[in-house]
Amino acid sequence: MDNYRYLIDFDTDKIRKEYYDIIIIGSGIAGVYTALELPEKYNIVIITKETIDISNSVLAQGGIAVSLDKEDSPELHFKDTIYAGAGLCDENSVWVLVNEAAKNIEALCKYGVNFDKKENKDELSLTREGAHSKNRIIHAGDTTGKEVCDKLISIVKARKNVKIKERTFAIDILTDNDVCKGVLSYDEDCDQYIYYVSSVVINAAGGFGQLYLNTTNPEVATGDGVSLAYRAGAELMDMEFVQFHPTVLFHPENKSFLISEAVRGEGAILRNVFGERFMPKYHELNELAPRDIVSRAIFSEMKKTESDHVYLDITFKDKNYLESRFPNIYKKCLNYGIDISKDYIPVAPAEHYCMGGVKTDVFGRTNIKGFFACGEVACSGIHGANRLASNSLLEGLVFGRKIGEEVSKILAENISLDTSFHLSYKKNRIKKQIDKKRIKTDIQNLMTKYVGIIRNREGMIIAKNKIDQYYSVICDMYNTSIEDFEIQNMVLLARIVIEAALEREESRGAHYRTDFQSTDDINWKRNIIKVIQKK
Template identity: 40%
Template sequence: MSLALKLADKQKIAIVTKKSLLDGASARAQGGIAAVLSRDDSLDEHIHDTLIAGAGLCDPDTTRFVIEHGAASIEWLISQGVPFTRDADSDSGYHLTREGGHSHRRIIHVADATGQAVQDTLAAKVRTHSNITLLEQHIAIDLITGRKLRRNDNHCYGAYALNSQNGEVVTIAAHHTVLATGGAGKVYLYTTNPDTATGDGIAMGWRAGCRVSNMEFIQFHPTCLYHPHAKSFLISEAVRGEGGTLKLPDGTRFMPWHDERADLAPRDVVARAIDFEMKKRGLDCVYLDISHQPVDFLQEHFPTIYARCMALGIDISRQPIPVVPAVHFTCGGVLTDLHGRTDIEGLYAIGETACTGLHGANRLASNSLLECLVFAEAASRDILTSQTKPIPELPQWDVSRVTDADETVVISHNWDELRRFMWDYVGIVRTTKRLQRAQHRIKLLHEEINEYYSNFHVSADLLELRNLVLTADLIVQSALSRHESRGLHFSKDYPQTLPDAIPTVLVPPGYVAA
């Protein structure tokens, strides 16, 4: 939405979204956006914190580029009307909180519903702009490239998309195409991500000929609410930033045993610590305790979390919150440069679907929305100044050789099987044998799904499963190729960290260097 608004005064834009406009992951970003906004803070310290969290794998140029443009991105959001929480005593005029891995308070937020506030503000402008066409309930199938058209070029000319309401496939031509499809959390059984996070952009980019990078680094958020009626509800990192502590069922704190930063250690450290304690003691969950804070403080700083827990019978001012780790963020993705450009001309990737180099082996809290905003600006500048290429006549989607599926149980069964073995075999702690087991099962699923895709009409469920299986394959390939433990990738077979931090880059068949 940020990219669309930055382009819409000079370009005609189509936003294609497979559900409704607000069904992505951004609305779930409770904590806020990291940026240097206080005189006590500095760009170098934010850069340093990001590099430390990224376990040596962050690209230094990208990291500096994003953080240097952080304040301008926040100013742009303020100009759009985002109602960030104010603080008259702060030199910035806004309340800044702190999260794990940060050396300063630098998280600007809207109470504990920052992503929702940003989304609502931008969506209101998107829906009323005359140059933006919104195609909701349309799921992209594949990109249309010169290679696919048997042309001698490496250009993207648009995409095919399924109108999931009537089953028709539409052909969308574009001088510039941007993948902004989010991550791949739904490849795992337990995730904080929405149901839409099925790795679509990563899979489409790979099939089109883009390299992908660092797919082994899947971030598990340490604190997802553990309750049978609380699907994927996140307990913000800011709860620990405001003094919340992790405890065993008997009330004993355990994070000081695992890291000198204790409860404010980066997410990979905290998630592994919780996983260790749960497995060691046979626990279903651990507990996050912020009951030392008064009720009015909790209601002011965490109104969404307070209300949701209270609705489930958990009074966080009196009792700790049961929590477990859950898949939260895909640090890898389609490889891009500082303009958001991919390996294919005219094709960009921004947000969680991209691998810009900012997050390295582990994303620092609240750097995700920051990355979205900075690269929306960078890509918009590049698009507005780039030469456009004539679009050839694009063929319509061919349905002449397919029929209606006789049964869809294959899709639901394969979806369930994939998510379960990815959770069991490619989780927080990995072994080579588990990864090989996952790879074997993925190969079998690939064959089944490709046969299904070739013979039957496409459906939204089939397209998502096809993308999930491919994304899972890329995750496992990347994990098997990394013979060390670094950041979010911890291998029992290779527990040491090598002296040189080298990105994992996977190259698709028929790759053409830009």
């Protein structure tokens, strides 16, 4: 295995231990819903890096895709997902997603999630987003993620079998011959390392948007879940595919607030700084083209007009409608002096979602026994090269339930916990005084400039060489803080993303190279798998 398999030195006999049937890393929709889908007879702990209400899921605005309309069907949802994924979706995974969507939405409604209804109050209100052929996005205003997470969190907090450990950083999973043995963590509140012992670990730790300068992701999204999986020997897949959301508020005080795709779904149009509509020049679906296409179109218009933003125009809708349909967006923009019923909204693309992650099957299983992954941290092949709008929250639900089913079977057959496992790990590490904040900012600048919406070999080699230099500096560093763990994870992931992006010599979905502009199905209609080399 790699010279530095674990980020810290430890002896499992000398640190505090806590024993559980199931450990869940992450408190977004995937982690919390999975906990609720597991039988209450099992002892579960959810460990989360910050407070339980901080996650990408909470920030999700648009909604959840599900075929409920009489003119819609799972087959149409399947076709739209496949189309957006640009030839790299796993069809089996997508079929599971679209066929099991409705029953999971029904479960959310039973949990008390308050989705918007049609005027008759019986049916859920449906809207449309980019690359969807039908209206199939259910929503709760423009704060769908928060509404879902708030309800699920309130229920999981009441479950006596679930313990929630906030401000607890998952450093590494412990393994023995590719068998999961639990999670090594750092408890920020009591300033100590804790070994959470279990033969079942569910990784729902989210993505790595913080690799980029401007992102819709919260500060906690530094890719810790993907990194710890990779160090343990888990396979990573599709790491070159990073989605940029086309319309993120561009304001001096805020460049991370998402202007939901649902705004375009309700008819908003994109204009350049001269007020000219431009999307019809780029795609037949105009503003509702797949996200990668809209992002590149905006990037192109910004370059042509020598500007750093474009505008989103929904001024044809009246104030009352906008306040009702998009209350959060309306209020946030008004705080910055933008009345969206009268003013254009300045927007620019920002990093939003990672299609790649820990390779899993439809039951969330990885190549490490007892180690599962779900949500943005995972890659089951659903999203292919470009995620279809509003399939992300749905993914967390559908595959959270599938993991619940699989784990229940495993524990029903064998619930006995191996308490004999012991590991003492020590490396010659060096205490170093380095400017981690500067390194983080430099990584974000390099990734944004050279491994962002538009890429080429020359630029990616520049980024790779600099990231490799940082790796050589920190690989043997004595890590003592969350800041240390994060910079280790960010450098590791930046290397992996760049390596995968260099390897894929074509343009496909969210991966666009100026030096290989065509899609090459003969050589590249396949997934790139990254796994640490055993020594």
